[in-house]
Amino acid sequence: MNTRFFQKHILFCKGVKILIDELLKKNSFSIHQHSYWNPIEEFQLSHDTYPHWSFFCIEEGEMEYKYLDTTGIAKFGDIIVCPPQYPLFRRAVSPLKFHFFQASADSDMKNYFRVGVNTLQNLERLKSTYNFFAKLSFSEDEYSKQVKAHLIYDISIQLLIENELFILEEEPQIKDEVIVDIITYINNNFEDKISFQELAEKHRINSSQLTRRFMKQVGVNPIDYLTMVRLRLVRTLLIETTDNLDVIAEKCGFQNGFYLSRKFKKIMNISPSEFRKVYRM
Numbered sequence: 001m002n003t004r005f006f007q008k009h010i011l012f013c014k015g016v017k018i019l020i021d022e023l024l025k026k027n028s029f030s031i032h033q034h035s036y037w038n039p040i041e042e043f044q045l046s047h048d049t050y051p052h053w054s055f056f057c058i059e060e061g062e063m064e065y066k067y068l069d070t071t072g073i074a075k076f077g078d079i080i081v082c083p084p085q086y087p088l089f090r091r092a093v094s095p096l097k098f099h100f101f102q103a104s105a106d107s108d109m110k111n112y113f114r115v116g117v118n119t120l121q122n123l124e125r126l127k128s129t130y131n132f133f134a135k136l137s138f139s140e141d142e143y144s145k146q147v148k149a150h151l152i153y154d155i156s157i158q159l160l161i162e163n164e165l166f167i168l169e170e171e172p173q174i175k176d177e178v179i180v181d182i183i184t185y186i187n188n189n190f191e192d193k194i195s196f197q198e199l200a201e202k203h204r205i206n207s208s209q210l211t212r213r214f215m216k217q218v219g220v221n222p223i224d225y226l227t228m229v230r231l232r233l234v235r236t237l238l239i240e241t242t243d244n245l246d247v248i249a250e251k252c253g254f255q256n257g258f259y260l261s262r263k264f265k266k267i268m269n270i271s272p273s274e275f276r277k278v279y280r281m
Contacts, residue, residue: 028106029149036137039095047089052102053109054088055152056080059130061096065089070116077120079155081113099133103152112156120155121162129155154278157270161235178203179217190229191253196222227263230254234264238276245272
């Protein structure tokens with residue numbers, strides 16, 4: 001045996017584990033149960049409730065579900081999320097392969113997942129995650145639970161990215177022409193310094209009126225909307241370029257890389273460097 005190679009391999013594995021340990025410490029999810037059904041023809045009960053948040057991660061087949069007044073058919077790409085103590089009705093439409101989790105989070109789970117069905121668009125990435133779940137399906141030690149929790153968190157970040165980009169790129173149904181004009185200005189000039197006081201004066205209203213009308217039409221205040229638009233480009237540049245944070249900050253309208261890093265971490269719950277490591281192909 002090549003002793004030097006073996007020693008290097010051990011050191012590499014320890015280094016990877018240290019990196020994983022650091023990521024897991026920052027995860028806010030806890031896994032209480034993981035069951036892998038491969039496959040199931042029918043459920044023993046037509047509905048059930050659970051003490052924790054429950055996740056049905058469909059890998060193959062179709063599942064009919066009903067939660068309160070919402071009904072539908074879930075398939076690969078769909079994750080059904082149900083709050084504690086709420087009944088979820090379910091039926092296997094076809095032989096069903098899925099991962100079932102009970103989990104909790106340090107903050108409100110609705111900050112991470114929509115109650116009901118959550119649909120992911122990047123199916124290749126989801127398939128890779130499910131492969132990891134399958135490998136860990138019979139591992140219930142604390143370390144394995146932490147890895148699974150981190151993968152659930154990773155799914156929540158992917159949903160946030162996909163849904164936010166979709167919302168920002170939708171054709172806005174806004175009737176207030178002043179707000180339409182301000183939204184257009186933001187999207188065309190977000191990399192520059194924007195004064196909402198000056199924009200308000202341009203439209204002959206005060207800044208309080210601007211904020212109130214913006215909130216009514218868009219659902220967020222103008223500063224938060226501007227930040228969302230800027231962070232959309234930040235994420236793209238983190239994934240597609242090797243630019244450092246100061247360069248990205250300058251391109252996206254932030255004061256400097258330090259301020260960008262703080263803002264990114266606060267909103268995304270992950271640092272720019274960690275985001276780049278996880279999502280860069």
